[in-house]
Amino acid sequence: MIRNLLKQQALPAPSELTSEVAYFDRRRLLTSTMALMLTGKAGTATAAAATLPALEAARNARFSAAEPLTSYEDITTYNNFYEFGTDKADPQRRAHALRTRPWSVAISGEVETPGVFTLEDILKPHPLEERVYRLRCVERWSMVIPWVGFPLADFLKRFRPTSKAKYVAFTTLRDPKQMPGQRAGWLEWPYVEGLRMDEAMHPLTFLVVGLYGRVLPNQNGAPLRLVVPWKYGFKGIKSIVAIRFTERQPPTSWNSAAPDEYGFYANVNPAVEHPRWSQASERRIGAGLFEATRPTLPFNGYAAEVASLYRGMNLRRWF
Amino acid sequence: MTVAKRYRYLWKPLAFIAALTPALLMLAGGFGIAGRRLGTDPVEDLLLTCGKTALNLLCLTLAVTPVARSAHQPQLLRLRRMLGLFAFFYVLLHFAVYLVLDRGLDVAMIVKDITKRPYITIGFVALVLLIPLAATSTQRMMRRLGRRWQTLHRLIYPISILAAWHFYWQVKRDVTEPLIYAAIIATLLGWRVWHRQRRKPPAPVTSTYGSATAPERT
Numbered sequence: 001m002i003r004n005l006l007k008q009q010a011l012p013a014p015s016e017l018t019s020e021v022a023y024f025d026r027r028r029l030l031t032s033t034m035a036l037m038l039t040g041k042a043g044t045a046t047a048a049a050a051t052l053p054a055l056e057a058a059r060n061a062r063f064s065a066a067e068p069l070t071s072y073e074d075i076t077t078y079n080n081f082y083e084f085g086t087d088k089a090d091p092q093r094r095a096h097a098l099r100t101r102p103w104s105v106a107i108s109g110e111v112e113t114p115g116v117f118t119l120e121d122i123l124k125p126h127p128l129e130e131r132v133y134r135l136r137c138v139e140r141w142s143m144v145i146p147w148v149g150f151p152l153a154d155f156l157k158r159f160r161p162t163s164k165a166k167y168v169a170f171t172t173l174r175d176p177k178q179m180p181g182q183r184a185g186w187l188e189w190p191y192v193e194g195l196r197m198d199e200a201m202h203p204l205t206f207l208v209v210g211l212y213g214r215v216l217p218n219q220n221g222a223p224l225r226l227v228v229p230w231k232y233g234f235k236g237i238k239s240i241v242a243i244r245f246t247e248r249q250p251p252t253s254w255n256s257a258a259p260d261e262y263g264f265y266a267n268v269n270p271a272v273e274h275p276r277w278s279q280a281s282e283r284r285i286g287a288g289l290f291e292a293t294r295p296t297l298p299f300n301g302y303a304a305e306v307a308s309l310y311r312g313m314n315l316r317r318w319f
Numbered sequence: 320m321t322v323a324k325r326y327r328y329l330w331k332p333l334a335f336i337a338a339l340t341p342a343l344l345m346l347a348g349g350f351g352i353a354g355r356r357l358g359t360d361p362v363e364d365l366l367l368t369c370g371k372t373a374l375n376l377l378c379l380t381l382a383v384t385p386v387a388r389s390a391h392q393p394q395l396l397r398l399r400r401m402l403g404l405f406a407f408f409y410v411l412l413h414f415a416v417y418l419v420l421d422r423g424l425d426v427a428m429i430v431k432d433i434t435k436r437p438y439i440t441i442g443f444v445a446l447v448l449l450i451p452l453a454a455t456s457t458q459r460m461m462r463r464l465g466r467r468w469q470t471l472h473r474l475i476y477p478i479s480i481l482a483a484w485h486f487y488w489q490v491k492r493d494v495t496e497p498l499i500y501a502a503i504i505a506t507l508l509g510w511r512v513w514h515r516q517r518r519k520p521p522a523p524v525t526s527t528y529g530s531a532t533a534p535e536r537t
Contacts, residue, residue, distance in 0.1 A: 078359035086493035088359070139491060141360050186492045257492070276438055276489065280428065283421070289349060289361050293423050 052214040057128035057148040063204060064132035065301070070143035070286050072212050078285065079219045080137065081238055082187055083172065083179035090181065091219035098178050098239065100223040109245035110165035113158075119223055123209065125158070126150035130213070131206060133229040135236075136268045136300045138254075142282045147227055148210025153201040161197070161245050168200040169193070169250035170226060171242035187253050193237035194250035194264065195228065198309055204229055204302060230302040232266045263319040267310070268300035272319045326397045334398050338405040341372040342412065362420045369413035374486065374500050376406035377479050381507040388514070400456050403475070407453045410446050438488035445481035448474050476511075479504045 081091040103119040128148050135143045156168065174190035176182040182189045199205060206227040209216055216222040221238025228235045234254050244250070254262035261275055270280045283292040299306050310318075320328075345368055348357040358364030380402040387395040422429050432439045452472055454460070461468050483504050487497035 074359050082492070141363070184493075276436060278428065278432065278436070281422075281425075283360055283362050285359055289357070289365075289420060292360075292362050293421060 052217065054214050055128055055148050055210040057130045057210065057213065059130040059132070059146075064130070064146075065134055065144055067132070067134070067144045068286075069132065069146055070284075074285050075143060075145055075211065076217050076219060080139075080233065081181075081219060081221065082184075083181045083189075083191065083239070084219065085181045086184070086186060092217075094180055095218035095222075097180070098173075098218045098222065100218065100239075103223050103241075105224065105240060106242045107159050107244075108242070109169075110162045110247060111245050112160035112162060122155070122224070126154060128210065130210075133206070133227060134300050135227075135229070135233050136282055136296065138232040138234060138262065138266070138274065138279075140277065140279070140282050141285055142296075143285050146212055147206060147208045148213065148216075149206045149208035149227070151203055152205040152207045152226065153203065155207055156200060156243075156245075159245075164247045165245035166197050167246045167249055168195050168197065169242075169244040169246055170195075170237045170240050171244075172237055173239045173241045187257055190241075191237060191253045192250065193226065193235055193252050194246075195235075196249075196309075199228070202306060202309065204305055230268060230299040230306045232262075232268055234262065235266050265310075265315075265318050267306075267315065267319075268296060269298060269315055269319065270296040271298070272316055322394050326394060331398065331401065334401060338376060338402065341368060341409070345369070362416065365416045366413060366421065369409050369416060370486065373406050373409035373413055374482055376402050376409060377475075377482055378500070378503050378507065380406055381475065381479060381504065385507060385510045385514075404453060404456060407449050410449060414446055438485055441481045441488070442485035445478045445485060448478050448481075452478075476508055479508070 077092045078088045079091040080088065081095070084091040084094040101119070104116050105119070105122060106116045108114045128150060130146055130148050132144060132146045135145050170193045172191040173179065174182060176189075195205070206229075208221070208225050208227050209223060211217065211220055216225065218239075221236070224240045225238040226236050226240065235252075249264060252262075252264055254266075255264050268279075273279050279296055281293050282296045284294055285292075287294075297303070344355065345357070345365060347353050347355040348364075349361070380399055383395055383399040383402065387393050418424060418429060422432070433443045434440065452474060455464060455468060455471060464471065483497060483501045486500060487494055490497055
């Protein structure tokens, strides 16, 4: 079933892996296959990755962290994607039910050219690039992830936002048949997120279609997700079906669910604690039992690039 | 085999091994023994496993008296102290993982956590309250404290409530699991209220221990 699903995925330029992005080389595949045979489970995610189409995308060094990458296995088996369940293993177990083709995104609101666009239309003009970003979850764990995608700004400009467009609102698919987690009411569905226009247009803000040089696995938000590396992970809305340009600040899911705990901005900030826990440190996934805990950096280490967006703002109030 | 011998040589050792198993599995996971590994976020995994095992054992400890009474198996009380001490053992492990692996022994941060974060405060209070119970768990202390021993050990009731609350409060959104623990603890404590009201005026409590004068908690 997964194979058929992938055959439908005619993402741009599926090609053989280039040597620079040879993540899943022969030896690693052999190792993971052997691990699979020996233990029956370890390395399954890595093995499954080999079936996803490869993407042609050179690494953008300017926007890439020089830190050891979190393993593909960890990135694809430890997910917060409540549409598939609240356990971190749920998305990997259940997201195969998500049909990512055909897929379309509705563009509306304060733009000159609204409409419904197919994924092919959306992707066609954009050259893909790879960026290694830190991901800091509000739950105090972090990863380093090689995403494949293109700047959100390049995409948004195509629709010519009007002068009234002050915010961008995003919506995830709502379909409890494909997303069984939506039968539970832990959050209001569909999941919604939003950015201020200058945040959305910032060169770091990334629209993602791939991971580790291959098509994005469903559990990570296929076929199209947002990545805003200086904000907590929940701002990175997954499986986007609608983008709306608005004059007023749009509602966002976690903020609606617990306004005193999750703000609209949700910038990573070690000095502003979550009401129930400190955000001063984080645990790096894959770093080992004794090396995991490390200090959290302001704006997740992207302060030089983004701090100016919030000049003069009280970040305690606008958390 | 007499009942006493069966408990000493069979049921107690079996319960001991069962209660120790989660610790052994964590140890194996930590060192990669027998193909076992900890979760993707190993520190979180250890924290949760220790915490939930402690809660499980706390529930079991609280279940001993109701089950012993209802099933007319007073010998079961012989297992209660060990279960309670194991609960304390896992609470200590939980705390140690938090101090060393999660907080890297950052004293300032730990003090701030305990004083400022309500869910950590109540968890810490539960841990502190367990200390006198563990310290007075010996036969000698039971004899020495007499009736006061029973009064002191009723602390286990507020401790169990704090423990469930501590779990409930740290969960991000899906509170199903903490609510299950809360329901179990409420049932076990509720049984005690019901039982106490039923047997008014209080009948004299007879010890079920062979030799010791261990007063029975209800």
